[in-house]
Amino acid sequence: MSEMAQEAERRSASDRVADAILQDIRMGRLVPGQHLLEPELTARLGISRGSLREALKHLAADGIVSLSRFRGAYIAALDRKSVLDLLDVLEPLARLAARLAAAASPDRAQCEPLLESAARLAELQASGKRGEYLTERRRFYDMLVDLGGNSELARVIPLSRTDLFRTQVESRQTDSQRHRHAMGYTRIATAVAEHDSAEADKAVAGHFAGTRETMAELADEVFPAS
Amino acid sequence: MSEMAQEAERRSASDRVADAILQDIRMGRLVPGQHLLEPELTARLGISRGSLREALKHLAADGIVSLSRFRGAYIAALDRKSVLDLLDVLEPLARLAARLAAAASPDRAQCEPLLESAARLAELQASGKRGEYLTERRRFYDMLVDLGGNSELARVIPLSRTDLFRTQVESRQTDSQRHRHAMGYTRIATAVAEHDSAEADKAVAGHFAGTRETMAELADEVFPAS
DNA sequence: TCGGTCAATAATGTTCGACGATTTAGTGGG
């Protein structure tokens, strides 16, 4: 218990705030395009303006919020081109993560949490719990990156910005699109567990092909005016 | 002139400080492992402690400086594994940038600055101006990314951390290694100018193969204790 | 003299309040 508390206290206030905002986004409490008022947030989170600004700056660097001078912070909203650009960048990194995870994991036990996460994703998708689905999805990617053991990848891969994109499109997808998405993780996790780098790479590539197809099927109203 | 001044003033103080530190690193005025004192920097740069700390936080997020609690900020030093990990991450992104730049550039005129930059790199390498070489190299990558027109790539690709790695190894390379490195940029720029995406991709892949070879040839003393 | 202990110093982490600058909204006059 004390370890948890110490760990929580050791992290700076701005990091805690940034995590809180990210979690609020995943759970739908904050929606893309929403205006973030400094006085409201400092009051709600009980921190100083300086710490909040530090957190917002951090989130802005990751493209989660957009800061415009004297106009405040807004949760970023991705237009269609940004989403396609993001997928182009994310795909090679995710494929690298999958290849490394498949090649690195020495014993099957370490892959067990990944398989469990994929199973939970299928469950959560079926039961329609979108907030939990997005949170679990993020855990899946974090695990995949960790398994690979490439510390630079963890720093670079834009998972938080992908959370943002998922938040935007999640509620507009059809059930079959959601099902296809969830199944993709199962295929990836299976390939990693089997230590099959080539298949893991192909699984991620196929997953992204499906996502691009879904994007093409979505109406323009899903995206802000570009 | 006023436009320049306005543009400089429009950017936040912390961004200016971060850029100044990055430039100092490229020019060798700051070396990996060096301790950054807040009082010294605030006095030299003429900014408040808050703005400086914001900049340091930003640089720490990009892995340029490492912050250790109550001990201050140090210019990061990459061990051998981190360098190899960084290359694994950077390669697919650089290849994507090259493919996009080759595919996107409609007219040859836009590629002219890239070819000029490659020529300048060959010159600077030959004349041994290492600081200018690294600065020009960064400009080359920035142009390559801009030409592709993928805004997410610019956000994700870890060019600053690559600057850091280059700073560490640049002075330890042999002339033939430096020559091979500089020639790689010429081949990339030429392929982009010819709108040959496949060749651009291969040129970058070959460039990275050469860099990995150089890394294997370097002695352990180049890297900090891992 | 050497090694260990301990207090003084310096640097950092965090927060707060203040000031000037700028955008936005609202208001009154033409």
Add this chain to the structure above:
DNA sequence: CCCACTAAATCGTCGAACATTATTGACCGA
């Protein structure tokens, strides 16, 4: 109805304060 002007709200920066910790160097005993 439109435009200039005022007022409110917000943001960027700075300086100061306080608590916490690492470092330094003096001091002391073996």
